[in-house]
Amino acid sequence: MHKVELSYLLSPERGKDALIRNPLMDLLHAVREQGSISKAARALDLSYRHVWGALKKWEQTLGRTLIVWDKGQRAQLTEFGEKLLWAERQAQARLAPQIEALRGDIERAFSTAFDDDAHVLTLYASHDAALSALRDEAATRRLHLDIRFMGSVDAIAALNSGRCMMAGFHTLDRPGTSTLAARTYRNLLKPGQHKLIGFAHRSQGLIVAKGNPRRIRQLADMQQPGLRYINRAEGTGTRVLLDELLAQDGLDAGSLRGYDTQEPSHTAVAQAVASGAADAGLGIEAAARDKGLDFVPLVQERYHLVCLKSALPQAPVQALLAELQSAAWQNTLTGLPGYSGERAQSGQVLSLRAMLPWWNYRKTKTSRS
Numbered sequence: 001m002h003k004v005e006l007s008y009l010l011s012p013e014r015g016k017d018a019l020i021r022n023p024l025m026d027l028l029h030a031v032r033e034q035g036s037i038s039k040a041a042r043a044l045d046l047s048y049r050h051v052w053g054a055l056k057k058w059e060q061t062l063g064r065t066l067i068v069w070d071k072g073q074r075a076q077l078t079e080f081g082e083k084l085l086w087a088e089r090q091a092q093a094r095l096a097p098q099i100e101a102l103r104g105d106i107e108r109a110f111s112t113a114f115d116d117d118a119h120v121l122t123l124y125a126s127h128d129a130a131l132s133a134l135r136d137e138a139a140t141r142r143l144h145l146d147i148r149f150m151g152s153v154d155a156i157a158a159l160n161s162g163r164c165m166m167a168g169f170h171t172l173d174r175p176g177t178s179t180l181a182a183r184t185y186r187n188l189l190k191p192g193q194h195k196l197i198g199f200a201h202r203s204q205g206l207i208v209a210k211g212n213p214r215r216i217r218q219l220a221d222m223q224q225p226g227l228r229y230i231n232r233a234e235g236t237g238t239r240v241l242l243d244e245l246l247a248q249d250g251l252d253a254g255s256l257r258g259y260d261t262q263e264p265s266h267t268a269v270a271q272a273v274a275s276g277a278a279d280a281g282l283g284i285e286a287a288a289r290d291k292g293l294d295f296v297p298l299v300q301e302r303y304h305l306v307c308l309k310s311a312l313p314q315a316p317v318q319a320l321l322a323e324l325q326s327a328a329w330q331n332t333l334t335g336l337p338g339y340s341g342e343r344a345q346s347g348q349v350l351s352l353r354a355m356l357p358w359w360n361y362r363k364t365k366t367s368r369s
Helices: 023-034 037-044 048-062 079-111 129-139 152-160 180-185 219-223 237-248 266-274 285-290 315-325 327-335
Strands: 119-125 143-149 166-172 194-208 280-284 294-308
Touching: 023 037, 023 048, 023 079, 037 048, 119 152, 119 315, 129 143, 129 194, 129 285, 129 315, 129 327, 143 315, 152 166, 152 180, 152 237, 152 294, 166 180, 166 194, 166 237, 180 237, 194 266, 194 285, 194 315, 237 280, 237 294, 266 280, 266 285, 280 285, 285 294, 315 327
Parallel strands: 119 143, 119 166
Antiparallel strands: 166 294, 194 280, 194 294
């Protein structure tokens, strides 16, 4: 059975009807009405050669003959050609309302591209509940965030390779100069090349079952026999944070049963706990509360946005900064479980060296002997 493919055209004005047209049907209809290929070509304002070639190409594609004629006789459609026209009429009659609705949806989507006051910003980012809320809220003010969630490392790499305008990642509130986060992000972010933008201040901790029946209070508790941990993928900011906390507590990754079991987002970790597939996993409080679970806070962290210095004055970035600084967004952020709007510095361009103090250009002086 042959498959159907749909396409659309962009034009200043709508056509005379709402149908999805296929040029073959126009050719067949013209031949049937005119009785010859030459007259059909004139009716369609096309050359004889074009119509003849198109019909032969369609016959080859469909594996069926479309037109027959004898010398001195009118050209006629084969039974297959007639059935094609019949099927097309039936489909158009049944689907006309859906086709009109689909065309309206496509027109509304493309209206953004022709609206000089609307902006689209491509953002690759570590998974975050506040970003999802921001996307919904900003869209009402014609700022459309094209967000693709992925690991923090991959998001910044995408920014540096030009695949997005902005990236989102997170670190401890005050990361040390010798932390795993410093080793992970130091070579990806450069003062003078990147601009850091405040976004959110949030809690990360252990997502546990409602009522915390296993009495899990800290990461070390996960070493108890029978407890199952659910992890995030390597390269995610939460995985970096977990490995950092394990090192701080002198714990070995191998002591966590389930360390190699991975989920792609905070929501997926919460779902794994809610379904009983795991007893705990590191994540954000908003994901835990959304699934009706309990949350054991462990650390405070900042969620940063970052763009190239050259992108900062561009209209989509400036529109985002204005949105982040708005009172409406501050209220939304404060209302999310585990987020603090007061310390977030949302929309403020921050010093990369101050917030992520990992660069030291001072050379140690050596005395001459």
